[in-house]
Amino acid sequence: MAGGDENATTPDHPEPSGVTVGDLGERALISLFTSAATTATSGDIVVGSGDDAAVFDAGGPTVISTDTAVQNRHFRFEWSTPRQIGERAVIQSATDIAAMGARTVGVVVSIACPVSTPAATLTEINDGILAATHRLGGRVLGGDLVAADEVVLTVTSVGALDGLTPVALTGAQVGDVLAVSGPLGSAAAGLAVLLAADGCDEDGERSAERSHRLRAQHAEVVDSHRLPNPDLSAGVVAARAGAHAMTDVSDGLVEELKTLAAASNVALAVDVSRVPRTEATRRAAAELGESDDIWALTGGEDHQLLAAFAAADVPLGWVVIGDVRERTGDRAPVSLDGIATSDLRGWQSFGHQ
Amino acid sequence: MAGGDENATTPDHPEPSGVTVGDLGERALISLFTSAATTATSGDIVVGSGDDAAVFDAGGPTVISTDTAVQNRHFRFEWSTPRQIGERAVIQSATDIAAMGARTVGVVVSIACPVSTPAATLTEINDGILAATHRLGGRVLGGDLVAADEVVLTVTSVGALDGLTPVALTGAQVGDVLAVSGPLGSAAAGLAVLLAADGCDEDGERSAERSHRLRAQHAEVVDSHRLPNPDLSAGVVAARAGAHAMTDVSDGLVEELKTLAAASNVALAVDVSRVPRTEATRRAAAELGESDDIWALTGGEDHQLLAAFAAADVPLGWVVIGDVRERTGDRAPVSLDGIATSDLRGWQSFGHQ
Numbered sequence: 001m002a003g004g005d006e007n008a009t010t011p012d013h014p015e016p017s018g019v020t021v022g023d024l025g026e027r028a029l030i031s032l033f034t035s036a037a038t039t040a041t042s043g044d045i046v047v048g049s050g051d052d053a054a055v056f057d058a059g060g061p062t063v064i065s066t067d068t069a070v071q072n073r074h075f076r077f078e079w080s081t082p083r084q085i086g087e088r089a090v091i092q093s094a095t096d097i098a099a100m101g102a103r104t105v106g107v108v109v110s111i112a113c114p115v116s117t118p119a120a121t122l123t124e125i126n127d128g129i130l131a132a133t134h135r136l137g138g139r140v141l142g143g144d145l146v147a148a149d150e151v152v153l154t155v156t157s158v159g160a161l162d163g164l165t166p167v168a169l170t171g172a173q174v175g176d177v178l179a180v181s182g183p184l185g186s187a188a189a190g191l192a193v194l195l196a197a198d199g200c201d202e203d204g205e206r207s208a209e210r211s212h213r214l215r216a217q218h219a220e221v222v223d224s225h226r227l228p229n230p231d232l233s234a235g236v237v238a239a240r241a242g243a244h245a246m247t248d249v250s251d252g253l254v255e256e257l258k259t260l261a262a263a264s265n266v267a268l269a270v271d272v273s274r275v276p277r278t279e280a281t282r283r284a285a286a287e288l289g290e291s292d293d294i295w296a297l298t299g300g301e302d303h304q305l306l307a308a309f310a311a312a313d314v315p316l317g318w319v320v321i322g323d324v325r326e327r328t329g330d331r332a333p334v335s336l337d338g339i340a341t342s343d344l345r346g347w348q349s350f351g352h353q
Numbered sequence: 354m355a356g357g358d359e360n361a362t363t364p365d366h367p368e369p370s371g372v373t374v375g376d377l378g379e380r381a382l383i384s385l386f387t388s389a390a391t392t393a394t395s396g397d398i399v400v401g402s403g404d405d406a407a408v409f410d411a412g413g414p415t416v417i418s419t420d421t422a423v424q425n426r427h428f429r430f431e432w433s434t435p436r437q438i439g440e441r442a443v444i445q446s447a448t449d450i451a452a453m454g455a456r457t458v459g460v461v462v463s464i465a466c467p468v469s470t471p472a473a474t475l476t477e478i479n480d481g482i483l484a485a486t487h488r489l490g491g492r493v494l495g496g497d498l499v500a501a502d503e504v505v506l507t508v509t510s511v512g513a514l515d516g517l518t519p520v521a522l523t524g525a526q527v528g529d530v531l532a533v534s535g536p537l538g539s540a541a542a543g544l545a546v547l548l549a550a551d552g553c554d555e556d557g558e559r560s561a562e563r564s565h566r567l568r569a570q571h572a573e574v575v576d577s578h579r580l581p582n583p584d585l586s587a588g589v590v591a592a593r594a595g596a597h598a599m600t601d602v603s604d605g606l607v608e609e610l611k612t613l614a615a616a617s618n619v620a621l622a623v624d625v626s627r628v629p630r631t632e633a634t635r636r637a638a639a640e641l642g643e644s645d646d647i648w649a650l651t652g653g654e655d656h657q658l659l660a661a662f663a664a665a666d667v668p669l670g671w672v673v674i675g676d677v678r679e680r681t682g683d684r685a686p687v688s689l690d691g692i693a694t695s696d697l698r699g700w701q702s703f704g705h706q
Contacts, residue, residue, distance in 0.1 A: 051616075052452035052600050053512070054604040055519045062415050064494055065406035066509055070501045099405035110463075113536045114549035121449040141417055150502050154463045156419055156509040159406070247405050263404075316690045330496045 021122055021147075022115030054141035058105055065096035071151040072142025079194055082121045084227045086154070088126025091228060092250070093155035093301040094136050098232035099248040101167040102159030102314040109155050112148035123152070136232060157163040162215050164239045172245040172264035172308035175260035176324040179314050181234035181305040183276045184253055185292055188299025189284040190225025193218040195287055218287070220280035230303040234317060238307045246307040252298040254334065261333035264308070269335045271321035272297065297336070375468030375501075380565060407494035411458055415583050418449035424504040426616065432547055435474045437580045438506070439481025444581060445603070446508035448656040451585035452601040454520040455512030457491040462508050465501035476575035478506070479552055489585060517592045525598040525617035529677040532667050534587035536629045536656040537606055541652025542637040543578025546571040549641055571635035571640070576706025577654035583656040590658045594668040599660040603652055605651040607687065609659050614686035617661070623675035650689070661682045 056350055069075055069092065075085045094104045107131055109127065122145075133140050138157070193214055200211035215222055238246055246263055249256050253275065261268045277296045285292035308324050309315075334340075367379065422428055428438045447457045460483055466475065475498075486493050491510070546567055553564035568575055591599055598617055602609050606628065614621045630649045638645035661677050662668075680686055687693075 046473075051519075051522050052449040053416045053455075053510075053515070055414050055416050057414045061408050061410045062511070063406045063408050064459075064461055064509075064511060066463050066495065066497050066507070068465055068497045068499045068505075068507065070462040070499055073500055096405040100408065102406075106417075108417055108509055109418050110421040112421055112423055112505050123541065129487065142419065144419050144421045144507075146421045146423055147426055148503065148505060151503045152421075152501060153464050154419070154507040155460055156417075156495075156507075157406075158415070158417060158511075161408070169404050310366075322524055 011163040012022035019119045021113060021117045021119055021309060024119050046287075050142075054106070054108070056106055056139075056141060056158065058124065058158065060163065061166070062105075063097050063102040063159040063161065063166065065093060066154060066156040066157065067093035067096065067219045068152060069345060070153075077121075080104075080129075080226045082124035083131070086125035086130075087132040087227055088128075089155045090129055090132035090136070090157070091113075091230070091232075091303055093157040094138070094232055095230065095248040095250065095305075097157045097159035098235030099246050099305055100159070100161075101164050101169070101235050101243065101246065103236055104133070104159045104232070105159050106139045106141040107133050107155050107157045108141050109143035109153070110146070110149075111143065112146045112152040114151070115332050118182050119153065124228065129155070137277045159223050161239075161336045162236075164236070165259075167239050167243050167246040167307070169247055169260055169263035172260060172268075172324045173310075174266060174326045175311075176244055176308040176323055177311045177314060177320045178257075178268060178270065178306065178322040178324060179309055179320045180249065180253075181238070181307075181318055182230055182302070183278045183281065184297075184304060185277045185281045185295030185299045186224035187228055187301040188222050188225075188295035189221035189281040189292065190218070191299075192288055192295070193222050193284055194225065194291055204289060214287075218284045220278070221284050224302070226305045230305075230309055231317070232303075234305055234315075234323065235327050237307065237315045238309070238318065241308040241309065241313045243309050243313070246305055249302060249304050249306050250300050252300045253299050253306065254336075255300075257334045260306065260308070261327070261350045264324075265327055267325040267327045267333045267335070268322060269325055269338070272337050274319070274321045276319045276321075301346060304350040358467055363555075365495065367460050373468060374466060374470045374472055377472050384702045391610045399613040402682055403495075405533060407459070407461070408495060409459055409492075409511065411511065411514065414519070415458075416450050416453045416455040416512040416514065416519065417509065418446060420446035420449065421507045423506075429476075433579045434481075435477035436481035439478035439483075440485040440580055441481075442506045442508045443482055443485035443489070443510070444585075444656055445654075446484075446510040447491070447512075447585055448583065448601040448603065448658075450510045450512035451588030451665065452520070452599050452658055453514075453518050454588050454596065454599065456488040457486070457510050457512050457516045457590055458490045460486050460508050460510045461494050461495040462496035462506070463499070464496065465499045465503075465505040467468070467502060467504070468484070468500050469587060470504065482508070499614040514592075515589075517589070519691070520588075520592050520596050520599040520660070522613055522616035523598055524597055525613060525619050525621075525677045526663075527619060527679045529661040529678055530664045530667060530673045531604070531610075531621060531623065531659065531675040531677060532671040532673045533602065533629065533672055534591070534660075535583055535649045535655070535689070536631045537602060537650075537655050537657060538630045538648030538652045539574050539577035540581055541578075541648035542574035542634040542645065543571070543576065544652075545641055545643055546637055551670070555687075567640075571633065571637045573631070574637050577655070581654060581656045583658075583679050584670070586659055587668075590664070590668045591658065591671065594662065596660040596662050598664070599658055602655060602657050602659050603653050605653045606659065607650050607651075607689075610687045613659065613661070614680070617677075618680055620678040620680045620686045620688070621675060622678055622691070625690050627672070627674045629674075692704045
């Protein structure tokens with residue numbers, strides 16, 4: 001909105017605790033977020049945060065994607081710190097840039113929140129946005145801050161291809177291998193632990209102990225849920241290696257396989273046991289009596305990448321999980337352990353967990 | 354969010370009336386919005402809507418800005434059609450691109466809305482987004498669609514400078530003239546008419562007649578509120594003419610003058626009678642007993658531009674309203690009709706109504 005074009009840029013916390021967004025007002029908060037340090041021209045940034053719009057130079061074709069996270073739907077203040085929420089919003093958006101084979105140059109951020117939101121909460125969200133963006137080598141280019149009934153974060157990321165050809169969804173070729181950039185199911189495992197721990201809390205004091213124990217013993221997956229930490233440079237690595245097709249695994253592997261199969265008009269065969277997952281994910285599954293296969297196949301938000309490569313081109317760090325086959329007639333284009341299936345319900349009903 | 358990266362691209366309305374967003378689901382709606390026509394590569398667009406991210410080429414430095422509109426705060430479904438709401442969200446964001454002297458190449462759009470939202474409403478918002486973007490010569494590059502408690506629209510616009518130097522806020526020079534790209538106060542007049550008409554409705558049947566008469570007789574300003582229609586090419590024209598500084602008048606002229614004065618470290622003097630407004634705005638003020646001076650000086654959302662030029666460089670279509678002077682000591686940097694003032698309250702108290 002009007003006046004909100006100079007958002008989100010300094011990690012200072014000068015406001016006294018208890019002060020709300022409404023107390024300070026939009027303009028005061030925006031100038032709090034706008035620091036000389038980050039408005040300085042540097043690298044890809046021609047005009048930084050603080051003017052009507054920012055100007056950057058990707059030195060060629062520019063990749064762009066936008067991603068929105070809504071309070072109590074995509075994040076909970078009870079489960080994550082404001083800083084983690086800000087970081088995760090950036091990672092979520094930047095993953096789409098990586099999935100094209102590009103590096104993130106910058107982000108613009110819109111924050112809608114109730115006027116009763118503590119100013120400190122907003123400052124911490126902003127700190128997280130800055131930290132995650134800087135870790136990716138990008139800059140916060142600007143933003144908007146508006147009043148709303150709930151917190152809604154929209155991060156738009158822009159990226160540079162540095163001469164590489166963008167890796168689309170449509171290029172998977174028969175004979176390619178399928179690979180992922182890292183372990184899957186960790187965030188889903190963490191969510192399951194948090195839900196189980198919350199259930200314990202409700203059952204009284206002794207269960208509260210179990211709740212604490214669950215969170216502590218499974219801190220690794222809980223942290224993965226709160227703040228996935230994929231190595232997004234894997235996208236550039238894959239593009240350099242000549243990946244034929246790529247996407248990010250944000251909706252769960254099976255969903256992304258279906259999307260990739262449809263876009264490239266091929267069939268995809270995955271060996272479930274080869275889908276990488278961490279030891280911590282297996283331990284959480286064992287303790288909760290759940291299936292880490294299901295988490296690895298359907299859990300979203302690990303923000304790893306899925307790509308199709310010629311067999312000889314799979315880069316270091318990528319794990320082969322299957323291959324690309326010819327699509328024949330009405331045969332379901334995605335198969336798991338050789339069982340053709342058009343949706344996970346079907347796959348589940350075929351005897352897997 | 355995950356899976357929402359293929360938003361907003363076809364004007365078809367195939368869904369039966371009464372169907373909600375929740376009935377159709379995010380994926381179905383997104384594919385409804387993604388048409389072959391607009392995913393085709395053309396012009397600046399390298400990879401269109403439908404992949405993880407879009408790729409465009411601004412042929413040099415890229416301008417970017419993001420802008421959020423929230424239901425019942427920035428728009429009302431009672432006052433505007435869904436199509437107008439979509440169009441206005443694009444204009445609002447693209448105005449920031451124009452204020453740098455750039456042309457809009459494309460937009461990405463995030464729509465958060467309750468699952469109970471009629472699918473037809475969303476389709477109409479999308480139609481408006483498409484129409485406004487295409488009128489500007491841009492393309493809808495992608496988007497996101499998520500569930501939320503209220504409708505929140507975030508439009509991020511990107512623009513190309515085509516070799517021009519971006520026009521920052523900081524360049525106004527002593528001796529420059531100040532000019533605006535078109536009439537101000539129309540949207541504020543329209544809002545005042547709508548509020549007055551709503552007040553009539555509440556007072557019973559006879560007043561309902563007056564309500565209808567007000568809206569009908571002042572349709573021009575009401576339309577300006579619902580859908581401002583600034584000529585955003587005025588920004589490129591100003592940059593070509595060598596404008597020294599520019600911004601958009603989205604928060605009201607006085608606020609923008611203060612911002613410009615601070616950024617350029619100058620004093621600004623405006624002759625209130627020279628600030629252009631339409632005859633329709635004057636008529637609405639006369640009927641409602643309000644001040645069109647106030648509307649023209651403080652009303653936002655006309656989305657005209659304000660710029661500082663060397664006196665000989667003011668382009669056709671721009672209207673001179675004042676000049677740029679040296680800032681002296683603690684003198685308030687903005688003066689209206691020669692009366693120094695640091696805020697409008699001060700100015701009002703100096704006898705202008």
